[in-house]
Amino acid sequence: MTDEILLKATDVIKTFSTRSKKFGRPHLATAVNGVSLEIRRGETLGIVGESGCGKSTLARCLVQLLPTTSGSVFFEGTEISKLSRRGLRPLRRKMQLVFQDPYASLNPRRTVGDIVAEPLRINKFGTEEIIRERVRELFRTVGLDVNSLTRYPHEFSGGQRQRIGIARALALNPSLVVADEPVSALDVSVQAQVLNLMADLQDKFNLTYLFIAHDLGVVRHVSDRVGVMYLGEIVELGEADELYDRPMHPYTDALLSVVPELNDTDAPRRERIILKGDVPDPSDRPSGCSFHPRCPVATERCAVEKPALVEIRPGRSVACHYPKNAG
Amino acid sequence: MPDSPILSVQDLQVTFATRQGPLRAVDGLSFDVAPKEVVGIVGESGSGKSVSMYSVLGLVRDANVQINGSVKFQGREILGLSDQEMQPIRGGEIGMIFQDPMTALTPVYTVGWQIAEQLRAHSGMTKQQARERAIELLGEVGIPDPRKRVDRYPHEFSGGMRQRVVIAMALSCNPKLLIADEPTTALDVTTQAQILDLMLKLQDSYNSSIVIITHDMGVIAEMAHKVVVMYAGRPAEIGPEIDVVRNPRHPYTWGLLGAVPRVESRNDRLTTIPGNAVSPLDIPEGCAFADRCEYRMDICTKRPQLKGTNSHLDACWLSDEQRLTIRSKAVR
Numbered sequence: 127m128t129d130e131i132l133l134k135a136t137d138v139i140k141t142f143s144t145r146s147k148k149f150g151r152p153h154l155a156t157a158v159n160g161v162s163l164e165i166r167r168g169e170t171l172g173i174v175g176e177s178g179c180g181k182s183t184l185a186r187c188l189v190q191l192l193p194t195t196s197g198s199v200f201f202e203g204t205e206i207s208k209l210s211r212r213g214l215r216p217l218r219r220k221m222q223l224v225f226q227d228p229y230a231s232l233n234p235r236r237t238v239g240d241i242v243a244e245p246l247r248i249n250k251f252g253t254e255e256i257i258r259e260r261v262r263e264l265f266r267t268v269g270l271d272v273n274s275l276t277r278y279p280h281e282f283s284g285g286q287r288q289r290i291g292i293a294r295a296l297a298l299n300p301s302l303v304v305a306d307e308p309v310s311a312l313d314v315s316v317q318a319q320v321l322n323l324m325a326d327l328q329d330k331f332n333l334t335y336l337f338i339a340h341d342l343g344v345v346r347h348v349s350d351r352v353g354v355m356y357l358g359e360i361v362e363l364g365e366a367d368e369l370y371d372r373p374m375h376p377y378t379d380a381l382l383s384v385v386p387e388l389n390d391t392d393a394p395r396r397e398r399i400i401l402k403g404d405v406p407d408p409s410d411r412p413s414g415c416s417f418h419p420r421c422p423v424a425t426e427r428c429a430v431e432k433p434a435l436v437e438i439r440p441g442r443s444v445a446c447h448y449p450k451n452a453g
Numbered sequence: 454m455p456d457s458p459i460l461s462v463q464d465l466q467v468t469f470a471t472r473q474g475p476l477r478a479v480d481g482l483s484f485d486v487a488p489k490e491v492v493g494i495v496g497e498s499g500s501g502k503s504v505s506m507y508s509v510l511g512l513v514r515d516a517n518v519q520i521n522g523s524v525k526f527q528g529r530e531i532l533g534l535s536d537q538e539m540q541p542i543r544g545g546e547i548g549m550i551f552q553d554p555m556t557a558l559t560p561v562y563t564v565g566w567q568i569a570e571q572l573r574a575h576s577g578m579t580k581q582q583a584r585e586r587a588i589e590l591l592g593e594v595g596i597p598d599p600r601k602r603v604d605r606y607p608h609e610f611s612g613g614m615r616q617r618v619v620i621a622m623a624l625s626c627n628p629k630l631l632i633a634d635e636p637t638t639a640l641d642v643t644t645q646a647q648i649l650d651l652m653l654k655l656q657d658s659y660n661s662s663i664v665i666i667t668h669d670m671g672v673i674a675e676m677a678h679k680v681v682v683m684y685a686g687r688p689a690e691i692g693p694e695i696d697v698v699r700n701p702r703h704p705y706t707w708g709l710l711g712a713v714p715r716v717e718s719r720n721d722r723l724t725t726i727p728g729n730a731v732s733p734l735d736i737p738e739g740c741a742f743a744d745r746c747e748y749r750m751d752i753c754t755k756r757p758q759l760k761g762t763n764s765h766l767d768a769c770w771l772s773d774e775q776r777l778t779i780r781s782k783a784v785r
Contacts, residue, residue: 176641283729313497313668313730318712318723325722340641347714347723370716384646385716386671390699393717400650401643404611 132302132334133165133188138197138207140180140187144409155409157183159358159416160197162435167301170328170335172349172366174342174381178405180358181338185304188336189221190214202301219249222295226307228287232279238290239275245297264293267330268323285316289323296327304336309344321348342385346370351441354378357416358408360435364442374438374449376421377401415447423448457528458485459630459662460509465522467501467508467686469515476733478504480686482522483759484679486630491656491663493677493694495670495709499730501686502666506632508532510547511539527629545575548623548661552635554615558607564591564618565603568625575626590621594651613644617651624655631656634666649676670713674698679764682706685731685741692765702767702776705742740770748779 140158157180165171175181186192188199190206199207206217222245225231232241239261246257262272268289279287288308295303305324309317321344327333339345345352346366353363354375362375373379380399389395401420406412412419418428427447435445438452467479479501486492496502507513509524511534524532531542543549551557558567568590569583578586584603591599594617607615616636623631633652637645653676656663665676673680673694680697682690682705690703701707711724728745737743739754746753752770759766771779 176643285729314670314712315497315708315726316729318714318725319727321714321723322725341714342642343714343716346716346719367719381642382716384642386645386649386669386675387715387717388670388674388698388710388713390674390710395717398646398650400646404613404644405641 130167131164132167132202133336134200135164135188136162136198138162138184138187138199139195140183140192141195153409155407156411157358157408158187158194159411161355161358161360162197163353163360163363165302165334165336167334168328168332169350170337170348172337172339172345172352173355173360174339174345174352175355176340176381176405178408179355180408181340181355182306183358184355185306185336185338189223189302189304191223219245219298220300221302221304222298222300224288224291224295224303224305224308227311228284228291229279229311231291232287234279237276237278238282241279241290242294242297245294249298251298260297261293264297267296267327268293283316284312285319288312288320292320292323292327296331299331300333302334302336304338306338307340308337310339310341317344324348342370342382354381357405357411359416359445360443361417361446362444363435364444368442372451374442374444374451375417375446376423376448376450377417379450380422415445456488458487458525459490459527460486460664461523461525462505462509463523463525465505465508465524466520467504467513468519468521470517470519471734473734477686477736478733479508480736482681482683482686482688484681484688484691486662486664486679488629489656489660489662490679491653491665491677492679492681493673494664494666494681494683495668495673496683497668497709497730499685499733500683501733502683503634504686505683506634506664506666510543510549510632511536512543541575544571545626546629548626548628548631550616550619550623550631550633550636552638554612554619554639555607557619558615560607563604563606564610565605568618568622571622571625586625587621590625591618593655594618594621594624595647596621612640613647616640616644616648620648620651620655624659624661627659628661631661631663632666633663635668636665637672638667638669645672652676670698670710682709685736686733687741688759688766688768689742690765690767691759692761692767696765700765702761702765703742703769704746704748704771706767707780708745740768748775 138158138161141154141156143152143154161184173181187194194207198205242261243257251257265272270289309320337348349366352366352369353360356377362378373382380401383396383399403420414430414432415428418424433445433447435443437443463483465479465482469476482505494502508520565587568587572578572583572586588599588603596602596617637648677694680694681688684705689705708724708726726745739756743749743753757768757770759768761767
C-alpha cells in the first residue's frame with residue numbers, strides 16, 4: 127500500500143425522489159448523506175452496514191455509475207463527478223465492478239468467453255487473436271478451465287460464475303475494483319475460495335478494492351481499513367483491526383457485539399448489545415444524530431446536534447458526541 | 454437426557470424420481486430432539502437440511518417423491534399420516550417459522566386475522582377470543598402498540614417485525630416443537646440478534662423444543678445444544694454443540710468451520726474446501742465427501758457409518774490417531 131490517493135470523495139450526497147403519482151407530495155430519500163473518504167492505491171477499503179444504509183449507492187456514486195446529487199469525486203486526480211458520460215469513458219476501464227449476484231450479472235445467452243472478451247472488444251484491446259489469448263490468460267488467472275470458454279453461464283456453479291465476473295472485471299487491468307457483496311450469494315466453503323482468490327489477485331496486480339458487504343467477518347478479513355455506514359452516513363472509519371477491537375461508535379459497538387460467533391475459544395465474548403427498533407426511513411431522518419433514537423448512550427444533545435465525522439487520532443474517525451475507547 | 458424425545462427421526466430417506474435418475478435429497482438421517490432441546494441442522498445449499506424437515510412435516514408433496522424411514526413425534530409415527538391426521542399437528546403441536554416472512558404471510562389479510570385464523574382452527578376459540586389472544590401474542594413477541602398493529606397488513610411491517618409476526622403465529626398454539634428454517638437469513642445482524650434473542654426467551658417460557666435449520670455456523674453456536682452437520686443429504690457429524698464447534702471430527706466440519714471469516718480475529722488465509730458441493734444426482738456410493746477431501750483413503754469408496762463415543766458421532770473412516778495428527782498440524 128502506498129500513500130497515493132487513488133480516489134477521493136468529498137461530501138457526496140445522493141438523493142432519490144420517490145413521487146407517488148396520485149397522493150401526497152414528492153418525497154426525497156437521502157441514500158447517501160454527505161460522505162467524504164479517500165481510497166489509497168493498493169489498499170482494500172471495506173464498507174460495512176445493514177441493508178438500506180446506502181453502501182451500494184455510495185459505491186455507485188464513487189465510480190459515477192450514478193450521478194451524485196452534490197459533492198465531488200476525484201479519481202487519479204481527475205474530478206470525475208464533473209465529467210460527461212463521454213468524458214468518463216476513458217476512465218471507466220480503470221474502475222471495474224464485481225456484482226453480488228453471479229446469476230444476474232452474466233448474460234445467459236452469451237458464452238462465458240464472449241462475456242469476458244466484451245470489455246476487451248469495446249476498448250479495442252487488439253486483434254481478435256490477441257483478445258482470445260488475453261481471455262485464456264484471464265481464465266487461468268482466476269482458476270477456470272480454459273476449455274470451458276465456449277460454455278454458457280448456466281453450466282457453472284455460483285462460485286465459478288463469480289470467478290467469471292472477476293475475470294471480466296480484470297480484463298482491462300483496472301486500478302480500482304469495486305466489489306459489491308461479491309460473496310454474499312455463495313456458500314461458506316465457496317465464499318472462502320473466492321475471498322482467497324481476490325486476495326491473491328490483489329497481490330499479483332496491485333489492485334485497489336472497494337469492498338462492500340454486510341457480513342462483518344468477511345469485511346474484517348479482507349479490509350485494510352473499514353468504514354461503517356448507518357443511514358447514508360459513515361459513522362466510523364479506521365484501520366480494520368483497530369476498529370473491530372476497539373469500536374468507538376455505539377452503532378459499531380452494537381453491530382459487532384451481536385454477530386453470532388463460533389465461540390470456540392475460551393476468550394470472553396463481547397457483551398451483547400441488542401438495539402431496539404428498526405433503521406429509520408431515509409426520507410424521514412431523525413433530528414440531530416441519525417442514530418440517536420436507537421442509541422443506548424444518547425442524551426438530549428444527540429437529538430439536537432448532529433455530530434460530524436471527526437478524526438480522533440490519525441486515521442481514526444468517528445461521528446459521535448460520546449465515543450467509546452477514545453482516550 | 455433421560456426424557457423420551459419429542460421428535461425422533463430414524464433413517465430418513467427422501468428420494469425424488471427425476472428424468473436424470475433418482476435424486477437422493479436425504480439419505481439416512483437419524484436424530485432425536487429432547488424436550489426443551491435446541492437442535493441445529495447445518496449444511497450448505499443442497500445438503501438436504503430443509504427437505505428433511507419438510508418431509509418430517511409432510512410438506513413435500515411432489516408426486517415423484519419417495520419418503521422412507523420413521524419419524525416419531527411424542528412417540529407416535531407421523532410419517533405417512535394423511536393431511537387430515539396431520540392437520541392438528543402441523544401449526545398446532547409443531548409450529549413453523551420460515552425463512553422469508555413475506556411469503557409466510559398472506560398479503561391480503563391483516564396480521565391479526567392470520568394469527569386468529571390459526572387459533573380458531575386449532576383451539577376452537579371464538580372470533581373475539583382469538584383476536585384478544587392475537588393481540589396478546591403480538592405484544593409478547595415485542596411488537597409495539599399491538600392493539601393498533603393487529604389490524605395492519607404485512608406490508609406495513611419491516612422485515613424484522615414480520616418475522617416477529619410469523620413467530621407469534623408459530624407460538625399461538627403452544628407448540629411442543631418449533632421448526633425454524635433459516636429464520637434470520639433474510640434479516641440484518643442487529644435484527645437477527647433481536648429475533649434469536651426472542652426465540653430463546655420464548656422457548657424458555659413456552660418450554661418448546663426447537664429445530665433450527667441454518668447455513669450459519671455462528672447461529673448454531675449461539676442457539677443450539679446439539680448440531681447435525683449435513684453433507685449431500687447425509688449426516689456427516691452429530692454431537693453436542695460445544696464438542697462439534699471446539700472439537701470437530703469430520704473433515705467437512707473442519708473445512709466448514711475454517712472457512713468462516715471471524716469478527717473476533719483475523720487470519721491471513723481462510724481454509725477452503727476444494728471443488729463444489731456434489732450434485733445430489735451424482736452422489737458417490739462411498740463417502741459423499743471423498744472427492745473433495747484431502748485425507749481420502751482407499752477405504753473411502755465404502756460408505757462410512759455414523760459412529761463415535763457418547764453422543765458425538767461422525768461418518769468418516771479416519772482413525773482417532775490420524776485425526777489427532779491432522780488436527781495438531783492444522784491448528785495454528
